[in-house]
Amino acid sequence: MNRRVAFYTLGCKLNFAESSTIAREFEAGGFVRAARGERADICIINSCSVTGDADKKCRNIIRKASKENPGAIVAVTGCYAQLKPEEVAAIDGVDLVIGNNAKGTLVSQVVEFKGRQVIDRCDTQELTGFFAAFSSSDRTRTFLKVQDGCNYHCSYCTIPLARGASRNIPISDLVAQAEDIARRGQREIVLTGVNIGDFGRSTGETFLELIGALDKVEGIDRYRISSIEPNLLTDEIIAFCAASKRFMPHFxxxxxxxxxxxxxxxxxxxxxxxxxxxxxxxxxxxxxxxxxxxxxxxxxxxxxxxxxxxxxxxxxxxxxxxxxxxxxxxxxxxxxxxxxxxxxxxxxxxxxxxxxxxxxxxxxxxxRFTGSRRAVLVESLRTKQNTMFGYTDNYIRVELPFDKELINRIVDVTI
The missing domain is CATH 3.30.750.200 (Transcription Regulator spoIIAA)
Known part of the structure; x- marks a missing residue:
């Protein structure tokens, strides 16, 4: 019988993209994703450490996963595991502590686990790898990781310590991932990263060149920019998004x-x-x-x-x-x-x-938009009231009567 894997993800959209990719890697290795409430043989916790409350939530999730899945291998990765590996390792039930540089080795480390606790982390200056990732759990939308790390070192922020310096993979690789997403039938991509406007540090390219290339991918109807620093939101990026039919009026x-x-x-x-x-x-x-x-x-x-x-x-x-x-x-x-x-x-x-x-x-x-007509990408979520939801181009959440035929379609509705 195939071993079942449960995933627990905390924090940002970047973490969700990475968790989804890790899940696909486990499935490709012959593992089965545990259904909600189903007992798992392996628990993967992708942690966050942006605040003290985030650390606390991670500890609670780790304890809950260990308690609800007795005997399971518990592996913790992400920013909390990177910044405080010994603290994570001290939590009862934790078997593997995997820093951000080694996320791509999770499957092999679980397969090779021999019952003795492993702590795999590196110093900040050694965080140079790029774990390519996009989410695939939603039929309609995916989060595509285009950049990792940050060079800004704001006085309150640990992200540069947990994620390392700003880096990315080439535009051609990201276009190939977008084409893969289009083949899967997802119609909207949210570009995500730590500081995506700083894209190009490791390849000599620019964020403007990236969105220009992605705009040409057939099968993707909508792009959204998850977050961009005001000093990096240039006139050229604004003008491009304003002229594009695929980049939404959403910042x-x-x-x-x-x-x-x-x-x-x-x-x-x-x-x-x-x-x-x-x-x-x-x-x-x-x-x-x-x-x-x-x-x-x-x-x-x-x-x-x-x-x-x-x-x-x-x-x-x-x-x-x-x-x-x-x-x-x-x-x-x-x-x-x-x-x-x-x-x-x-x-x-x-x-x-x-x-x-x-x-x-x-x-x-x-x-401002009551009574106007807007294009809505309809999602598959069905509520108890037999309704469904979607988002307009400018990110207004709209409720519609449930109609299976509308799932993952763009329809004009009156707000």
Missing amino acids: HVPLQSGSNRVLGLMRRRYTTEKFAERLRAVWAQMPDAFVGVDVIVGFSGESDEDFEECYALLEGLKPAFLHIFPYSERANTPAVEFGGKVAPQVKRERVRRLEELSDRLHREFIS
Whole structure:
């Protein structure tokens, strides 16, 4: 009987793309993916370590997987395994700790496991490999990894330590993967990575050249850019997406703070003025574009005045959605030594205010399109109310009566 493998993925879209690829590799090796609730012989946990809460969630998932699958081989990979391998190895039930450089060896390491705990990791400067990946669990959409690592070293962030320097594989390889995705019948690709606008560090190519090449792949109707730094969102990229029929009017642009003083403490590479100018450049060419924004709340040294500046900036710009993160200190980052720690109750109140603002901005964005006709890519999810969902080109979630014939089709609907 084939051994069954269960997968647990935490964190970013990049992790989901990698987990999906690891799952395909296990299946190619003769393993069977365990169904939900089915007892597994092997548990693969792809971990996240972006915040202290992420570490805690990973520990809980590891313990849960070990408890629910007694006797199973438990392998932990990802950023938590890379940054704190000994801490992960100390959790009861963990057999394999595999750092980010060795993700591609998971199948062979499980096959060769002899019952003695293995810790396989490397130092940050040795994180030079590229694990090519895309997700395949969704019939409609896939996340394609185009880049890994980051050279920015913001003062609060451990990602460069966990993922290494910025790197990528050639555009020709990514085009080949997109063609493979098209043959599988998926119609939308979300480009993902750590800092995708920095694409080309290891091949001498550019992100603009990448999207130009992907735009020509037959069978892919939609592309979305998962996240791009404001200083890397150039006029040329904006103009290309505005002219393309395949790149959707949808951007995710991290702000992190609406105070120039705090941006300086964070070691970000732009000002609030630059950020605002980039969003207005998008809307000048794509007035209907959905723009999501990342914000960190309660960074060390963030005063009430700094927060109010941030709130006013976002309220004035009116992005479609805010992703809000209370600041979490991470070991081995410069920000750990900063003074002016923000009290937890102050963080919670600032998060609450921004969440309310986000809800209001999202409602305002959606209301602009009530009564209009938009193209919707319909997904296969069926709800208890016998409805299904899809997304417009500009990322409005739309509910429709369930119709099996509409799955993975693009249809015009009235919002």
